[in-house]
Amino acid sequence: MSFGKGCHLHLIDGSAFIFRAYHALPPLTRKSDGLPIGAVAGFCNMLYKQIEANKGPDAPTHVAVIFDYSGKTFRNEIYDKYKANRPPPPEDLRPQFPLTRDATRAFNIACHEVEGFEADDIIATLSRQAREAGGRCTIISSDKDLMQLVGGGVEMLDAMKNKRIDADGVREKFGVGPERVVDVQALAGDSVDNIPGAPGIGIKTAALLINEYGDLENLLEHAEEIKQPKRRQALIENADLIRLSKQLVTLVDDMDLDFTLDDLELKAPEPEPLLSFLTEMEFRTLTKRIADQMGVEPPAIEVSAAPVDTPDAPPFNAGKYEWVKDVDALTKWIERIYERGYVAVDTETTGLDTMRVDLVGISLSVEAGEACYIPLRHKESAGDDLFASDALAEGQMNFDVALTMLKPMLQDESILKIGQNMKYDAKIFARVGVDVAPIDDTMLLSYALHAGLHNHGMDALSERYLDHSPIPIKPLLGAGKSAITFDKVKVADAVPYAAEDADITLRLWQMFKPRLHVEQVTTVYETMERPLVPVLAQMEMNGIKVDRDVLSRMSNNFAQKMAALEAEIHELAGRSFNVGSPKQLGEILFDEMGLEGGKKGKTGAYATGADVLEDLAAEGNELAARVLDWRQLSKLKSTYTDALQDHINPDTGRVHTSYVIAGANTGRLASTDPNLQNIPVRTEEGRKIREAFVADEGKVLLSLDYSQIELRILAHIADIDALKQAFRDGLDIHAMTASEMFDVPLDEMTPDIRRKAKAINFGVIYGISGFGLARNLRIPRKEAQGFIDRYFERFPGIRTYMDTTVEYAKEHKYVKTLFGRKIHTPEMGSKGPRAGFAKRAAINAPIQGSAADIIRRAMVRMPEAIYGMPAKMLLQVHDELIFEVEEGAVDAVTKVVRDVMEGASMPAVKLDVPLIVDAGVGVNWAEAH
Template identity: 55%
Template structure:
């Protein structure tokens, strides 16, 4: 819209007799924080100035300007900012917003730059000392409405929903959703004019509005609906039947009235400027170009051009309300949704199959302009390091997605519907696809563009696949990890489950396009049409999930958890997986042969003891021998009618009988042979002898990583056979392996979290913690400690962390249960802080269903609400351990994220290969290992800082050797 086309402005208020006001107000402060959290940190290359929030804000503002063109677009546009933290509400209540932390340090210098950006795009800026942006939005909305026009509030802030009504609506720019009266009822259960009364009751933890303790949204809506308004409710509070509710309303009546004053927006705030000044205008091209050049936003400047945005398919969105969908329960944090928040239509027929470079260029251009793109790749194998790339899919919006096939082939003749070419050349028409090197060359520009956010689901795999082809995909947001941060422990985080949960959509299954069993074919043999539907849907659904889930991080105050513990890790793990670790295949083969021979010996000895041959790998036959024929005590039959022969049963019997002992040894060797020696030989790359494990980030609720294909985290550490397997992991020629392991990190964290003075003193002094514990418990001087007493203290130390019982400790130490119970009682008497921590944790998990780590990670414990008493007890034990184990997992994640940069900054070529819970394994050139170890120790020992200042020191033991066992 040009200046000449702008609506006529006058000094008088515009009314229905004059030009109709269509005032759009941007909640600029919300835009800033959303922009800050949407992309990774970005600095201006020339001087290192943080500009990530400015760039994100510019992208969002430009999209809004571009989309708003049309007959129903705004006549007036303004961005409204918060002026300062202190407002008139602080005079009413000095604790208002008192619990809000200061803005991030790298965001503070970007606030004035955002205001400059707004002006550069030709949008008016308004702010007012002593008032919040929400008050100005309320004031201008009322002025526009009273002048016979309409107001559109560009925000999703629930606090602004009280303004919705005739001629006032909201527009959620992230979900591209119009919010009117029905959205208010869906959110609060009342009409807009009753929102402040509901908010007065429920309060607001974010703004520190007190409300009525114990009254939640549903109860508040029910009470207001029943009594009509807040004043009537408080006047008649004595009539309420529920005692606790009645007492709360009577006791906290003044607090509730104060809360109403705090949440009510001021529609009569002084208007700094008249609405006439906000008339829509195009930006000054020179001023806009100068600003973007100064910020070094070259890609954005290319997209923006002269700033005169053409109309797009997004025009006039305010005038087209969405068809109302059936109300469905939206999940609160800590709960699993009972149904999708909004059922979305996925039209797989609308997807495009990109088969020419011209089409590819168009999609790349559109994705670049959008600034956010869903991304997924399809391969012909599960191993990212060895998979062939079949194609790539992109998504720009709902049902606006494509698949770019690169290496699809016709299936072999035998699989092609019975076609037989009689030995002749395949007569089928070749598939139309883009030249793979040329396509990757062009996609590289998009996928490495720092101004375009790539949205992935379990993106570590995609990052590794593309890195194998020289493409470093960044920046990314991962919907699997966002879901994991929000609701870890409540449900799975795979794309299909999230699509069902949040979109009400059942995605196309792999087997429906590739078949199952022996008939299953490689994805590269899937025809292009079904391949397009399947692959493009992945990108489309992933982008939709991101639009729904990403805003919830800020609402739940979990953005820092995601940004520091989850988002950076896929790239780090992808590099580790690609590097792999070298194994000695000859040594593994010898071990496998030795294990096999020893298993044969054990099998023969078992037959001799049983008096007849039997299958030592058959639980049924073992049960019949032990309990049926030998009549050993303690036999229990399972629900299937056969004898239980699990490890715990055999371990108990092995104390007094030889046959169970032989069977346990045979089982261990069988597992080691099948899971490690044989499997590692099979898994090793024949060209490099390196094994490439795969890490799962969202596997454990505590944040611990899991390893698979092969699993390298469960190799026994203390047994001789386990050590022999670790000796088969070797360094490359001219290199050494470095093992760096946190020493007793969980006990150190218990001392910090539980605030245990005795343990803190021991750790600070560097005294052996088990010796110190034994001395406290049994009164033995440290210098006179005997090994057996220390061993008992060690068993209790570690057992307490996992909620061990007297029965469990008795079994572990082979002592009477009563004596074990006395040990535990003495332990709690000597360390009362541990009992206090455990009791407080149980109360917390019963009330909230979750616990937290010191870094803010939420760990949901659904078992705590089970109808089964045994499951609830399990939930309590899990809750006690989770903050400790979770904090340890968070610390090593923080160390892993920082490690590559620290090694590079030190000029080292040492690289990280493995993570095994509290241990990191590196490969370093022999000549630099002595320099690498101090860097590794410094990063690991300081990993908690600056987020958490631990009151106990973290200690890392690290050494270098030619194989993993000697380095450990």
């Protein structure tokens, strides 16, 4: 049916339906796996009600549900603060967005969204087309922004109130007709959407002014004539912002759409796809009601309350994996992926450095036991000798063709991409122009579920949870000097290895994802693990600039200092020896010099670790002290000033560290290749290394660092009134502790007493013993233990917290952070030294873990917060974030970042103490922090 006179188009505002459904209904989860489905249930009911209500002469002939495309729109390019104040959608609503699209299609209704535009723009364009074609249009929404479209055959319907909104209804709301709504909105602004408008002018005043002057431009031209001084000043000083506001509120009604009104013709729902979807969602009542109305038998919904551990998954069979060689084969896989709605993805590359390696092939799986490998860049010859060839092996797809086919699916919001350590694959895809989203990550699912129990690598997970040892990589690549890269592996050998990775990943996902809800860690995964992946991937790709010349000069300087120290050490020893040899050092210290405390290990050599040398140095032994200095310089030289030069990417001039999300049990990130979190900063030489980390020309490095965050969390968790009040009052917490402990008034505090209190404050968090504190402060052990005992007397809540936490850990075999992260404590029942370690770890985990969660939450929110600002987030060093910022934007960026960091615990946890963030700026990292 061609759209024209007599036709009636219904345009349903999908986002309005979703949010109304979400807020109107209590939380609901699918019984089989805990998936949140409350908003989907409400959405389906509203959609069905809309269909049932539209019978008779006013029924639509054409209908569509219009959705907002997630992400930025052209309005953000016009004004970067547009909608910046809007909070992100609730975490349990996010996974429901794609399901509402599926629901719309299941009801056989057209649904559309367009990247870069809002749903309102699509509605504006379609309503204009309907009007110009001589038909009618009803917009099913109560959104005031759509009221500018009313008139000439276009009206609105508030489905909740069953109230129609025509031109008179618009006048009732805005005080002007639909044609002047944008003028009033431009003047009044909108705090929800962050539209500036004119300060002090609301809807009523704006309508008054527009009715008096006719339109916005005429008003602004005659602003000086307005008698009221505040209004006059607001209009004159903000004329440009008001015009900008009009641009923001004016809907685009001439979009180029890839569908027509004819494509929106009303179609009756088909029983099979609709009932299949409703059954999959486990909507019993609605499924029965619709089945009865259609005159068909309702499908049975069988739900097991037990987690789905896929016990009936087929056995692994590498011979069944498919080698995808051509367009037809890949097309079939892509069709299967769209039918299923998710796919496990894995990449094969020429190495591990994501910034330098090449993509060799891609694996896919949508069904346990069924997977494929798409080889793309395997070489004809595996050898590196004179007869080796760089020609591509046969049986591979053209690289560009395959990527062109896969890219839409990999970027499609309706298809979930599942990976194991997805950050790696996402960076590989990003470098070939593919932004993979949305994602799930089996490594992070395991981390949320099993932190503290085992590591989360794929091989370990496969063996532990699938009882399957994956095909090893070593036989394919070889070892040592004869090792080859994956592009040299024969395709026939690569297919089973690579495809199996995708198969394993899919099976792990099917096992782990339902467990999130059962173990009550869905929020941890959805708010702190999964959304951190793209943030870290971008940081790693940004990298930080490193000055090679500075490192080179430092290396030479360290070499000279080491040579001078060696000469001094040889003189103290009375002879020359290899200072880097623990065996020779032990012989000199304990045999030749006759020092006490020497202990031999299994090899017969004396132990000369840092703890041994520190004890000797504390007793006044100069040789031990100088060796410690030499070792520190040696480590700085080899680990940093020499090695960092090899890590500078030749294409970017930057060092691109990689962050391990699932390394530390507590949620702390680890930095590798190179490790930029362990650069020692307590010594002058260590701090100097940070001078080599520099900003680009015209930019500076900005460092923002949480002040004493773990002590603040301890004060909150252990409910220590004195500490909480001190933090609220902004006191020097170490001086306050010293004053409490040693009965010294604050105005008589000495640096030495404060230093002791600081050591105890931080030591207690990590469960330090009298022995450890004695070593730190270089005081007798008995005195150190006395300090600790007095500390617990003055702050009894800390001892209570420790005892309670240990008991909880013993009973439950895990502890939790303030944000629900579970850290398992399997060794709580151990005997001997391990028992003490397990106890200290359990006490510290909720504190360190909560601090890690807070900075994770800040990082997840940061890209949105600094969007459009000339700033990039480069590094995270535990409690510190480092940005590269244009010089002129430092103050603005500092304010935004500080606000995000200091408010990161909210709204999940309201701390009893304020979080304080210190900021520093410099041309290099040393200056900035």
